Every structure is written in C-alpha cells, then in structure tokens.
Amino acid sequence: MSCLLEAPLRISVLSEVTATSRHYVDRLFDPDPQKVLQGVIDMKNAVIGNNKQKANMIVLGAVPRLLYLLQQTSSSLELRTECAVVLNSLAMGTENNIKSLVDCHIIPALFQGLLCPELVFIEACLRCLRTVFISPVTPVQLLYTERTVIPHLMSLLTRSLRTQEYITQIFSHCCKTSAQQIFLFRHAALKNIAPLLTSPSYKVRLHAAKCFAVMTYQNTLVAIYVEDVRVDGERPSQVFVRMMQRDQPIEMQLTAAKCVTYICRAGGINMSSNHITLKTLPCLVRMCSKERLLEERVEGAETLAYLIEEDKQLQRIASTVDNLVGMLADYFKYPTSVSAITDIKRLDRDLKHTHELRQAAFKLYAALGSNDEDIRKKIAETENMMDRIVSGLSESNIKVRLAAVRCLHSLSRSVQQLRTSFHDHAVWKPLMQLFQNAPDEVLVMASSTLCNLLLEFSPSKEPILQSGVIELLCSLTQHDNPALRVNGIWALMNMAFQADQKVKLEILQSLGTEQLFRLLSDSDTTVLMKTLGLLRNLLSTRPHIDQIMSSHGTEIMQAVKAILEAEQCVEVKEQTLCILANIADGCTAKEFIMTNDDMLQKINFYMGYSNVNLQLPATFCVSNLIWNEEDGSQERQDKLRDMGFLEILHKLTQASDPSLSDRAKTAMQQYLA
Template sequence: MVRFLVSSEVDGSQSFVEVLLSNDSDRWMDSIVQVKNMVIGNNKQKSQVIVQGLIPRLLQWMMHDNIPLDLKIECSVVLGSLSKGTEANIVSLIEAGSVPILLAGNRLANYDLKYVEACLRCLRTVFLCNSAPKEHIFEDSSIIPLLINVLPKSSCTQECVTTIFANCCKTPEHQNMLCSNGAIEALAPLLKCNIYKVQMPTLRCFSVMCYQNEDVAQAIANYDNGKGDTISEMLVRLRNRDKTSEMQMAAAKCLTYLYRGGALMANDPIIMLKTLPTLIRMCKKDRTLEENVEGAETLAYLIEVNSELQKVASISDHLIRTLSDYLKYTSVQQISSTQNTQKKDIHWGNELKQAAFKAFASLGANDEDIRKKIIETENLIDHITNGMESSDVKVQAAAVRCLHSLSRSVQQLRTTFQDHALWKPLLKMLQNGPEEVLRVASSTLCNLMLEFSPSKEVSELAKHIDNVMNGYGDQIMQAVVFILEGEHCVDIKEQALCILGHIADGKTAKDFIVGNEDVLRKLINYMVHNNEKVQLAAVYCICNLVWNDDEGSAERQARLRDLGVQKSLQQLSTTTTGDLQQRVKLALQQFS
C-alpha cells in the first residue's frame, strides 16, 4: 500500500484556503492573515495555495465594492507574497488576470495608501518577470497618468512606479507616452531624493525612456527645475566616485543614451571627461563581472560613431589590454544578483567575450592604428574564430561584428587573416546564421574579398580574389545563392550581390559566376528589382563580368547577350535615372 505523507503545514493551509473559498465571511479575515503568515518565505506553501485555487478568490474580492478595505489590503499583500515565489507562481498570477485588477485597485476613490502600496509592490514584482504583459500599462490611456499621480505619495510608491516604468517601457511609443504624460517632470526630483531604492529605478527609467529616441532625449536634456539644475548635471553627480558602482554605472549609461540621442555632444566635458572615464573604470578587474560586462557594452555604444572618443578610449588606462583579459575568462556560471527576484545562471565567460568583442569593434571602427593595436592582442583571431562557432548567438554576433571592424584593415592584416581559419565559420554563418548575424557576416565577406587599399593595383586585387575563390569558391557561391534565394531583407541581398560583384572583378574567379546559369538568371532578375540599391549591386556585377579590357570578355558578353542581359540593360537605360542610369550606361558601353 502506498502511503501519502502530507505535512501539517499543507493540512493547515488547505483548511485556511477552504475557509477563504467558503461563504463564512466572519472567518475570512483570520484565515487570510494565517495564509499570509504561512506563505511568507515559503515557496512550497505559495505553490500549494495557488494549486488550491486561492488566486481567483482573492482577485474576486478585490473587484467587489462591498468587501471591507482591510480584507482587500490583506488580499493584495498575499498576492504580493506569491509574486515573490517561483516564476511559475508569477505566471499563475498573470494567467489569472491579476495585472488589470491590481491596476484597478489603484483607482479606489479614497486612495488608501496601504492598499495602493500593496498593489504596487505586487505589480512591481510581476513586471520584473519576462512573461508579464508589460504593454498593458500603455494600452489604457488612464493608467500612466494614474501611476504618475500616485508616484509622490511615499518612498514605496516612488520605488514601485519607477521600477514598473523602467521594466515596461519597450518601444518608442511607450517612451513618447511617458514623456507626454509628464514622467520627466515627475521623475527628475527623485534623482536628488537620497533614497537609494528610489534613485536606482529612476536612473533606469530615464535610460529606457531616452534610448534611441531623440525627441525624449532632448526633452530630458532641456529639463530645468527652475534653479538651473539640469538632469544632465544631476546624472554627473550620481556617477561620482563616492557613489556605489551600481549607481555610477546607471548614471553613465543614461548619459551615454542622452549623447547617442543627440542631446549631448561628443566634445561636451560631460561625455569626454566624465562619462567616458567612468565606463572605462567599470571595465577594470576590481569591479564585479556584471559591471565589467555592462561597462564594456555601454562603452562600445558610447564610442561607436565618434572617432575622437575612440582614440581617447584606446589610450586610456590600458583599456585594450583590460578587454583582452575578458577573452581568457573561463566558462564559469554564477548566480546573478540583479534587480530581478527570479535569479538565474549566467555564463559569465560568454558574457565577457561578447562584451569585449563589441568594445573592440567600436574601438577599431575608424582608425587603422587602433585596429593594429587590437589585432596584436594575444590570440585574438583565434578567439574571434571560436566566437563565430559559439552556440551562444550573442557571442556569434559580437565576434563577427569585431571581425567586420578589423576587416577594414584587411590589406595591412592580410597575413593574419590568411593564417587563421576564418573563412569556414564566416561562410557557415552566411548559410545558417540569424538575420542580425547575416547582415554583418555578408558585409565582412565583402571587405575580406575587396581588400581595401587606396594604392592597390587592379591586377593585385584580381589576384587576391582569385586566390580566395580557388580556396573557398564553391562554399562562397553556395552561401551567396542561399542568401539570394532566401526571404532576407534588402540590405542583406544587396551585400550578397556586392560579393558577386567582387568575384566578378577577379580573373579566373569570374568563371564561378559565368559557369552557373542559375546565378546569372538571379542577377538578371535583380537588375529589375523594385529596390534601386539592389539594382545597382546587380548591374555592378554585370559590368565587371563584361568589362572590355579583361581577358575573355568577348565570350562572356556573348553568353550574357544570349541570356538577354544586353536587352535588359537597354530597357533600364530609358527607365532609370541618377546613379543607376549611369551604371547601366557604363555596362552597355562594354558590349562590343
């Protein structure tokens, strides 16, 4: 006989839940207090009362006007406790429809502070969960004004509302809605409140509001409290060394987003002398792994588009050597101590690698000398090769982005690239990589084949392309055809056609295209594509194939003429304008 062992705790919770599910209203208050005490800090009990059907009952009471306020407060407290359990507990709360009911709880005419705080605490935790319906607070136009209205009532409401905003703001529409409802004016004073639990989510909220949104970034930068104290100046103070590393990082990130949003200039001392050094400091060994990763990622974003910031960063505090140490970190997993209550394992080895690759990519985006310093990093190309073969998509994408940046110096670094097996993982990415990886991988292949150099002789370039195609021609053609046949965006197809254009610039490499009728017909189809960039790339390839001065051009011209290429070009010459028309006319001139 199988014996079922049921603990007295479970028996107790069951009896209390049974009372709450009954019509015995005189015993409800005592029972819910007992349940509250039992589930605090006890995930087993949380799961048990959820299975017993407690959540719908509590939500039902919260919706009814005739339920005493004290009981409603206890309901919201218990729901808040359940939300601090496992992720499955939070999902149960979400699926039961708790979010709209908890938000409705804030609309009580008397605005009892204890009830409002209890509802907000529960919502705060729920919205930290990835599966939470974060768009809900923006779907009803009354919710954002409501939350901003309750924001100043206590430090608890300030902490909860700012955390909710920081975790729910995901789109430009969300950013604009917060801005238009007075979030900037409501949040700005909180930066000076000296309550850490309020300041941190406020910083995060400002960051997500201005990220890649020029209008909101400008509105934040223009804020003035009437005493000449701007948000930018408050942020600078919060990144001072007397603040915690977490706060310094959050403030520097917000300043970074303001700069990238066009609200601050690169030569502004706030960016050049305050934000940049702070982020470089976050990359050092004496910081936590989490700060190292976030610091390097944010630094990469800060300097990505400005050559002066890149130059200053490259010579600051041994940054390149510091980042190279990231690549040596072993694949250790640690428990994350982030704001999310649902702890998870993080592969810090991968996180550090992808952060370093991103930073290297930005550092080397414009300057040949910086790229040379980066390439001299011990075993860097091996790390990039391994990164491109990683099962972690973030590492893959960052590795190929780093290679793309370095590939701008392919002439100078030719031996380095030839001595490493970079082609194989790069071509594999072109066939199997996700869209965001494919775009950079195809552009990198373009660079590696073109071998940029102002003084490069045409004959040398052709020889380089022939060497590449002799070694990897079949794989490159297979990857290009895969892209041209797939459902990819216009930019990626343009890159694939540019690769064909470079191949057509070789001597023997041309045969890979001319001997493949399927590829030729694809070129003809893309000549009449509805996107001009794609048409330009296709005609560029045709032009290289039929170029008069190249050996064997007469045979190639005859082959393409038979396929109707010359006729298509003649039609295009009368229906196009600008650069495309000039490219078409140049191609037509090559036909004998």
C-alpha cells in the first residue's frame, strides 16, 4: 500500500515545480513592459544557484524569449541588461545548459548587444559571453566567425575594469590554434593588452598575463614581437619577473612563469637570460614542492618540463635546485589510501589528481634526463623509480602511459641504464605490450624506446628478438605516420648491426624486397637515410654480403643507381656510396659493380667530386675492388686503370684531408704490390 501512495506524491511535486517554472516563463510574454521586467528579475532570483530551475527554464523555452527581449531596441535598458544577467546565470549551470544556449544563437545576439553605447549593458553582455566561452563545450571558433568582433572587443578594453577582465578572460580561453594567435596579434592584441599587466585590478592583471601565455605558446612570430612592446617603459618580461616574486599569489606566479617560458621556447628570450636561470626556473621548482596544492604542483612540473626540454644547461641547473629529482618522488605517493575513501566524488577527484601528478612527474623526469648521464643515473636510483615506470606503462590512463614511456625513452639513452636497470626490471615486456591498440603518440614514443633497446650492447636485444618483434617493426614501416615509419626502419637497422645471418635473412624476408625498395623511394629523407642504414648493416660481413647480393643484387643495384642519379642531399649519397663500398668487399658480390660500367663511371665521378664526404666512400669502394689478396684482382685493376681510376687515385694521395689521402695511398699500393 505504501508504494502505491508514493507514486502520485512524486507526480504532484513534479507538476508543481513545472507549473512554477511555467509561470516564470509566461510572465515574459506579458503586454505590460513593467511586468515583463519584474518577471525577468523574479526569474533571475529563482535560478541563482539552482541548476534544476535553470534546466526547467531552458526546457520551457525561456531562452528564445530572453534573447528576443535583449535584442529589441524598444526594450528598456534595464530590461535588456536584466535579460543578459539571467542568460549569464543560466550559462553558469551545466554543460547541457551551455549547449542549449549556443544552439539558440546566444553568441551572435550578445555580440550585437556590444554595439549598444550603454556601459552597464555592454558589461552584462560581456560577462555572459565570458561565461559561455570559458565552457569547454563552446566552439571557440565562434569568436572568429565575424571579423569585426575582435576589433570591436579591442576597442572596448578601455571602457572599464570589468570590460578588461571579461575580454581578456575570453581571449585567454579562445586562443587555441596558431591561426587564432596570429589573428589576435594582427589586431594589435599585444599593444592593447600590455598596459593591462599593470592594472590596479588583480583579475585584469592575471587574465592579461594569461593572454600573453596563450598567444606566445609555440608561436615564434608573436614571441619575437612581445619584447618590442613596452609597459610603462619596461619590457613585458620584466613585468612578468616581478609577478613571480614570492609575495604574489601563486596563480600569478605560475602564470607569469608560463609567459616567460613560452616566450623563451618560441625564441623571444635567450635561454641563458637571467630571467630564465635566476627567476623562472627557480619559481617553477618551488611550485613542485609538497607545500603547494596538487593542481599547482602539476602545472609547475609540466611547465618546467617544457622550459628545460631542449636545453642541456637548464636541465643541469634544474636537477640541482632544491633536490628536485627527489622532490618529484612525492608525486607518486598520492593518495595515501584510495580504499579508505568512501565519498565517490572525492574518489574521482583524487584519482584524477593521481593521474595528473604521475603524468607531470614522468614528463619532468623525461626532460631532466634527456641529455645528461649523471642525471639519468640519479633518476634511475630514486626510490622504486623503475618499478614506477613499469607500472606507469600499464596504467589505464593513456596520458600517464604516454608520459611513462617518454620517461623510459629518456633513460634508454644511457648505455649504463640499458645494461643495468632496464635488464634487471625486464622493461621490454611491458614496453612490447604498449603496441597493442595504442594511439600513434604512444606508438611513436614506444618505438623510439625500442630502437635503443635493440642496440648491439643492450642485454634486452636478444629476448626482444625472440618475442617476434621483427614482424611488428616491418608493419610499422608501412604506417601512414612518417615518425612510425622512421622508428620501424631505425629499429630494424639497429637490429641488423653485427647480427648473425639468420636474423638478417629474417628481416629481409619479413620486410620483403618490394617494401624495402618502396622505403628507398620514400619522400621523407629520414626514412630514406635509415633504410640505407639498414641496407648497409645487412650488407656487412663477406658471407652475408655475397648471399644477400646473390638473391637481391639486381634490385639493390637498381636502387643504388636511382639514388645516385637523383637530386639528393650529400648525406643520402654518402650512405649510398658506403653501401657500394660494402658490396665491393664481397667475394662474388663485387662483380655486380665490375660488370656495370655505368656504376663504375659514377664511382669515378664521386672520387673527383668536391666534397670529401663523398670522395672517401667512393675511394673505399675502389680500394675494395682492387684488393690484391682476392681472386681476379689483376683483371679488376687493369679494367679500372683503363677507365682512369689510377690517375684519380694519384691525385687523391695529395688531398688535404688526411683520411682521404691515406685511403688513396692504400689503394695505390695495391697497384704497386
């Protein structure tokens, strides 16, 4: 019986709520303007802090009517302003609310409202626009669809502190692409926003700084011009340095540090500047300490990683400040006990922070250890570090996995770590598992790491070979992503170095001659270079050279000829000539060169070329062809003498480069023996 009584009760309550909400909406259509105004004010009071009521108003059609009233010039200023206020309140609800407002074309209506001369209405429209645009569900390109909007917003910056706050906040959230950065830049954003860096309003200063950060991120053009702007006679970087002082709010310090970091990385400030080494870097290290909030520690570590990513000196400095390497170990100790958390919302939040902290720590470790052996050793010896990386490689969160493999890649540049920590923890096993249904970002970093683990001195090379990696790498060489093609062929090249004949033949069989020669004509020079490197490693050791050439010699010679005849850089032709020199070292393989007069003429040409990097391998090739201790050497010497090689060798004995002259003298001795 009790169950039967509850259902009508719920229906009646719902009906009552809907009827109340309908009453608010109906009053917007009253013929009396004063009653409409009062209705809007009452609606404003009803929806403040009440997401359910906001949703009801939207469902019942309040938004189109509010927008209509807002755009009517016959509406009073107070009514239009109150409509903007209510719309802003509705926008401060759920993401679904924002989607509904955008679908009702709120943005063009508010843009139109900015043309009104009355400041109070402009501020109300801007505030609502700010709320809509800072939502992640609002397409930021809507700010740029009408080309007159940005210039008009720039003109409104001088109207009041509120217009400055709202507009800079809109810009800082709606500058996501290079095209958007350039658009703002060309409409004098730097010049117009720079004075706001010294505004009496903290919020204006903060959002102005955020504008500088988003505009200069990875944008060389904007970054270079930043330092030409003046703020009360100072460069912006000087203002940002003051914003980093310890007496400033943490958000301001972090934002200023980001600005200087982005300007520096984009080329606007020298890496060795005191602004970087004495101010920005120490500020970001401070943000990594356990006294800071979790969000601040994440942001500080990620920004610092970006700052030092490509500079060895900054990496060394950072590694010595406040025991940063040890400090980052604390990032893995949160939360202390997930099982003790019963609040679901808190659990979700704590897991989110756990992922973000680990991701940030891995990123910073990767940046710190990317160049310096001592720093890598220090990182690897941090408590449980290798266990944490191995665990990170199998994290459910894709960003943590990517950051962990970046860290592993950084450490894999160390011969010592490859021989010790990597071998002891068998990191190749979880690394190989990353190749199963991973996004390209992870695949690129994992395959880069695999290249290092397959180096000749790595203890991991043998077990990786036994795991069937050759087929995996050959499949990567067929990938659309050039970086994956490079890594696939690079890893095969490393694997083929000083490998036994069985491995080399397996590589050739799995790759296939068709794919090998497709890679030799790849438009990406790096792919071509690594493929030539693979071929050079395959064609080493005489028995291997002869066997490979006996089955693939014709195709290899065709490929070599095509590369030498094409418009290629010196490095590509040098590698190709080295392959010829290797072929010339074979017992039977050298006949592929000796019976090809066209190829011999090409070798002759490059011996006399003006670049020693091409002359040297060409001379090596001739030296191998005429070596006295091999059968048929006399016939080969005679043929090459008749083709003018002896005269060229004689000239090269006088070459200014000692390596070239020595090689030419060695070849000449074969004729004299």
